[in-house]
Amino acid sequence: MPRGSGKVNLVDVARQAGVSLATASRVLNGSTRSVGADLRERVRQAAANLDYSPSAPAQAMARGGTDVVGLVVPDISDPYFSTIAASVVRHAEPHGLIITLASTERRFEREAEYVASLRSQQARGVVLVGSRTTNDEQLEALRAELDAYTAAGGRAAAIGQHILPADTVIVENRSGARALAEELVNLGYRRFAVLAGPADLLTARDRLAGFREGLRQHGIEVADRDVINGEFTRDGGYEAASELLERDRAPECVFAVNDVMAVGALSAFRDRGVRLPDELAVAGFDDIASLRDVWPSLTTVRIPLERLGEEALGFLLDEPAERSRTRRFSGEVVVRASTPPVS
């Protein structure tokens, strides 16, 4: 058992190996400069003996940077974000990147704080996940912080919206929702309602707009009063769905702009005694894996969540580009039991 507990540093290693500090350092970080095989071995031995663990902060200082990448998500317990997080973490590891996690609990003003913290930590990059409020002072604060961060040499990537000074991975919400709408019309539905998420989230807005576009192709409109806003969460879906049922005329099909809301809506309908899926069809968006077992299984738009993190990291690792780059992913409509063909 090595008893060098606690305070072993490179100096100790060098001394034990009988070489200079510089040589020890060169051996241990496999630098470009070559070191004789004998010394090399002596240093390796000494390091192992002493159970040497290099000080990451010291390395960060000397090297002028770290291998930390900050990941900021609105809510890590939401399966949509945790899937993306998993993807980021998985692809970070082979590059030796360390992921630092921040979950803002959907309080977007904290994003700027986290970016500031990342700058202070000399983090290599940041991945910002999630749609956010449209133009306002919060957004401005975040932009300013992001600019300061990149000016200081940090790299930034965003997943989910293209309003930030950063390389961006986006999902084609609009066309996905449009395709879904058309599919639903093909299945025979004519009267729709939409559980639309927060009015100020771009993602929610795009999906609603796309859905309406798709319907319009077939001469169908969704009246504003059949569009109900709610939180982008399971409970938000439940509440919006409950509200919908209070209305006089019921739709044939409800489109919830994400799966999490859709699943909440399912429960709301069931709790109110609606027979699913025959009496009322439901569709979602995202195709969240852990939600695939609900019944009736959700018709939805699959987006390649696992790829999102990978691409974002790719941006961070690439050479910085002149202007922000964009990578788009399109969705794919998946029809399941929640929207049976209208007989």
Place this chain on the structure above:
Amino acid sequence: MPRGSGKVNLVDVARQAGVSLATASRVLNGSTRSVGADLRERVRQAAANLDYSPSAPAQAMARGGTDVVGLVVPDISDPYFSTIAASVVRHAEPHGLIITLASTERRFEREAEYVASLRSQQARGVVLVGSRTTNDEQLEALRAELDAYTAAGGRAAAIGQHILPADTVIVENRSGARALAEELVNLGYRRFAVLAGPADLLTARDRLAGFREGLRQHGIEVADRDVINGEFTRDGGYEAASELLERDRAPECVFAVNDVMAVGALSAFRDRGVRLPDELAVAGFDDIASLRDVWPSLTTVRIPLERLGEEALGFLLDEPAERSRTRRFSGEVVVRASTPPVS
């Protein structure tokens, strides 16, 4: 716009404020020593002007430590772990702790690597989540690494098992499963099967053992051939359930040792045309929030996932204790639609 982009350090701030480095430092970290109000203000101004961002690595060196806490989970995309992660992150923030995330993808040998990395980073503590394999060399490697880490001043906490040299938060799996078994018997069930998770995970074993204990109270046994092992995942549940259906004699009630497997099993049964819940009852364990909307809604054992992270962080922040401490949480049986009373 401050043009001190990139390389502003304390020296710059001190110079602009016309004070010494020491004074600037004292002002900026609100140290114990007092500084005259005028100078204090001048330094604050200068820092703001220059958009000064202290170098975290430098601070870590000078202070001999960081406010980083490592969180290592088997799979961040699993709702069980992401819920715990959310809890850790939420409670970390008010203490100024930064969470570093590692998801091992259930490759437990990587836990030791992460702890080593945390030691190198001079992280304040580590929270290890998840049950793990019983005694073997992997476990030994992790223990050794953990000892080295704590010897170097790091703090360690574990969630989910008590076989590590660390303060531990555990869930009383055994008594929870026992209570569930009794409840199911009270509902009228007599013939059971268990989808048991990996044979080497303590959590899975405890739940199985507790379940059997509960049944035994009522003179009911579960034959070994009615216990099917599988991965602790949705797909693991699906497969184990499928395998079960191949058997000759069907049970009346299936206990899946966690909700994620239970939900997979639900789909497997449905895909095979089993009418749920009347033809076959299903129970789970954990009461995962994002799975509450499946149909039939799962009878399960609720465990206070949100509290787990909080307690673990509490351990890290507390004074180090002589010997490892343990905090236990018990589960609560929740009966829902998936186990209707036997008529």
Place this chain on the structure above:
DNA sequence: AGCGTGCTGGAAAGAGCTTTCCAGCGGGTA
């Protein structure tokens, strides 16, 4: 034999902050 070339090892200069130690100054007490 003399000199250049190519290696290898070491000394030392940072990197940016915290904190101890010291000096100076003003006010209170004898």
Place this chain on the structure above:
DNA sequence: TACCCGCTGGAAAGCTCTTTCCAGCACGCT
């Protein structure tokens, strides 16, 4: 008036690495 104390500000050490620059050495060439 002389002395001491307390308070505030500054100089400098130290935290642990990386990396540049330099010196020494052996070899090969002329």
